[in-house]
Amino acid sequence: MNMRWFPDEMPVPGVNAETNGWWEAAARHRLVVQRCTACDQTRHPPGPICPRCRSTASQWSDLPGTGSVFTYTVVRQAFIPSLADHLPYIVIAVELDQGGGARMVSNLIDIDPFDVSIGMRVDVVWEDMGPQLAVPRFRPATGAASGSATGSTTGSATGTDAKGAHA
């Protein structure tokens, strides 16, 4: 059964048996990855069966909440209407430390879009969007191992305003 957690202005997750544990951990500001208990293979997004060994047994493995930018884009057009006031925002694929190669899509915040680079070290930061829902985003690493930062940021995923288009 699906539960709607997000306001209508944003896409809402269809939470199901496969993903519920991931969102429950996130609500407690735990960044986790699904790990096969039979062969240790990780997978993201969560799924019902290990793509490597076919085991259905898995666990939610806590991650330090650090990683590096695998690739990124600066989105400058609001295809999602509720994000019109948040342009430009940065979408990253982040390679998660101790994630066994798992990557997740997220946002990079608190940085000028022109200063983003592939390989940049990032730390998770949590945004509370409701009593049962927290969303992990990332910001440039402070240098200290600030794995599971607590407390919520503002709702903005906006970096510093860009100074116009560039090539």
Add this chain to the structure above:
Amino acid sequence: MSRGTRNGHRAVIAGVATSDYPRLPEMSEHAVHGQAADRALADAGLTMADVDGFASTGFFPMYATGVAEYLGLHPTYYDETNAGGASFEVLVEHAAYAIECGAAEVVLITYGSIQLSQMGRRLGTGGGGGAGFAPGPAIYDALWGNTLVGSYALAARRHMHQFGTTPEQLASVAVTMRQHAASNPQAQEREPITVEDVVSSRLVADPLHKLDCCVISDGGGACVVTTAERAADLRKTPIHILGAAHSTTHHMNISAMPDLTVTPAAQCGPIAFARAGISPADVDVAQLYDSFTITVVLTVEDLGFCPKGEGGAFVENGGLGLGGRLPTNTDGGGLSACHPGMRGMFLIVEAVRQLRGEGGATQVPDAKIAVAHGTGGMLSTGATLILGQEAP
């Protein structure tokens, strides 16, 4: 195809057509299918009464069934495999197998879309309006504001990082497509553009600019697949299906793509070439899915027209133009001519026209072998068709 002639039949394409495009505000989606179907059958010298197989696909289940009813068909073979932008190459491959094993004799395949009129937007960026329920794993991108264009941008950025590909090299794909579109009176955008125009156009999702993105259009097309024996008496020179293959590496999440610079074409391309018994060097003209400029750069590498990482150098300076290394998208492609959402059928129609010598101002002289390659989803699916003037 060479690997599947159990009953001695060889599959050929006997008829092709495009519908009117790129703006069809007065037409329904089914009407676009119907117009393309009638034209493709007329092109082949056949009628609806000759059709015993049908294939089509769209964005809801039992789609082909609905179009078949509209067309008045009661086919005994049908297929509605959906691989996004690669769908129609897959449908032709399947039809070829059906023909070769005797399951059908005349398969009509149609595509129709009124995406531009329905959505009222022009950029092929896949935003879909944004709000609403994101089914299943799609939320693992959508929640962070990633979109279709964003996913292709993530791949483009990664390719630039690993191989030094430049925005100007990506832009040169769009410039060449526009040159070809100038000779296509139906093309949605025909005004010449320069590399500078592309890289100075608005950034949609860095590093992809507005002119790195396909247009969004209304339109459709159709083709007729039959046996070589049946086609021998028909109106047009049959075009032989020499080889085909398709592949998928992930579904809707770009984070699940194993390597963001390697598309499914790296798997299905070599299989299709092996089935056809030719190599990329034998190809005279290519029709490659160009949802975004990066799509073409990745595809020329993965199909083996150049080594991985050298796609930028391959496409620049007119590499994809007439007289270039690999004349590509001679109708102007999705970047300039027409992109109604799943443009794979247009690749097939244009490839057949080139092999028949019907290419008009953008005819590649003496074109004997063409490749049509569709790419769908978030670089998720690929399907390669290799077509030839002569039987294998």
